[in-house]
Amino acid sequence: MAKTVSQLILDSPKVDKLGVEERVARIQTRSLKGPSKTQGLKMALSMIDLTTLEGKDTPGKVRQMCYKAHHLHDSISDLPSVAAVCVYPSMVKFAKKELRHTNVKVASVSTAFPSGQAPLDVKILDTKFAVSEGADEIDMVISRGKFLQGEFQYVFDEIAQIKEACGKARLKVILETGELTTLDNVRLASDIAIHAGADFIKTSTGKIQPAATMQVTYTMLMAIQDYFDETGIMIGMKPAGGISTSKLALHNLLMVKEVLGEEWLTNQWFRFGASSLANDVLMQLIKSESGYYASPDYVSID
């Protein structure tokens, strides 16, 4: 049951910042060992959206990354491939071609990523272009300026229209929490995005600091939890930006397990947006296989 924006503004709960910080701090003291660590690391790998979003991206760079997406480290057996690659719309067709025989999905950012400062029809065009190039998933940014001005209806309608433009592609809505400044805003933006039709909510573009802090991710997980309790519909979560170590990734997974439950522990419902996380996880896995920490030179450069 979708709510109107005015209902959402009334219903969206205020966030207990200290409570969130305390809960996150407890999770961050946890240390995973043994088989559950290995399993967690492999799970983290399978949830990564391998990302390259730079002005200097070339088809060659994208092809190299796509190769890595399904050949993470061939000397370790039974490694999963990553969940998806995430590129600019103009790179979608190269990625799609490279990944045509694999399960790896192609995600494309759109709507004038990363700032989102473009007219709505340009954003729709941007989205339709990416979908027509073959993108399986669309990562859109919300208009943070409008949100902070209080034009929540505009933000809601924009997401709804982009969702329509996506067609069959799954829609991830980037809130860019670093620019929303408070957890209350993060919660309201999450609720707006979810009710406007997002399949996934995502923390950040990766271009703004702070990006995916665990406090922000926790707040968004709570929004997903509340929506699930109300409607029984699952929404995905994607923390992106700033998650570059295995430990942080495992803490995020633990948080998902304990807040939402194990149903969310698949790459259908949880993703990491990261470029350097994969290498760190690989080095941890190499260590657990061989007993030695390898030099970063033994995993691919990207």
Add this chain to the structure above:
Amino acid sequence: MNKKEKWPLSPSLESTQHISLQNQYNLYIDGKWVKPSSGIYFSTTNPADESHLASIAHANEKDVDNAVKAARKAFPSWSKLPASERAKYIFRIARIMQEKARELAVIETLDGGKPIRESRDIDVPLACNHFFYYAGWADKLAYAFPNRKIEPLGVAAQIIPWNFPLLMAAWKIAPALATGNTVVLKPAESTSLTALKLAEIIDEAGLPKGVVNIITGFGDTGAAMVNHRFYTCRENYSKSHRWNIKKSNLGTRW
């Protein structure tokens, strides 16, 4: 719980190698470990898996009587000891407890089922601090209660519950010793181990014999303590306590 977990977490590291527990604990009366006159021992268990930890003596009226007599005998010399000398003993107990803090915390958790975080970070440090605190007060009581004559009362019978086993023992024993009283203490039957470890510590600290007596058992032991004629608590308190014990005697397991 029978649902199979997709991502089971490995059990956390647990080690009980650094604790020393005896198979059987007797009663600590008059500075000695004596067998219960009934000859009965009961088992104390780990509530997490109900495994047996140790056998503990069940004191009856005769044991209580012996303990109170020992405390009575120790009272004159202990109460006449200069307060600063009494404080030295209490400081010594506090320091030995600190040295064994880790062992005490693990035993507290094993025996009582408290999360280790709580026993390690709250119960045991606080218990040590209470001994330090009351040791500091021992020779300053005249300042605490100006214009009052401070004198010890005699033998204190102390019965403590299971929710903060060692900490409660500290709350009871430390002030009683600091003010010059002698003690007969009975911990809860479900959480006796740390009190018995405390008896070992008190023994190690060289406290004069009979000043602290620690006996174990069920409610009947407690009832025997409350009903003992040498009990030196105020009459009205004693009466209400006695009534409570009688009431709880109805239909309970002892």
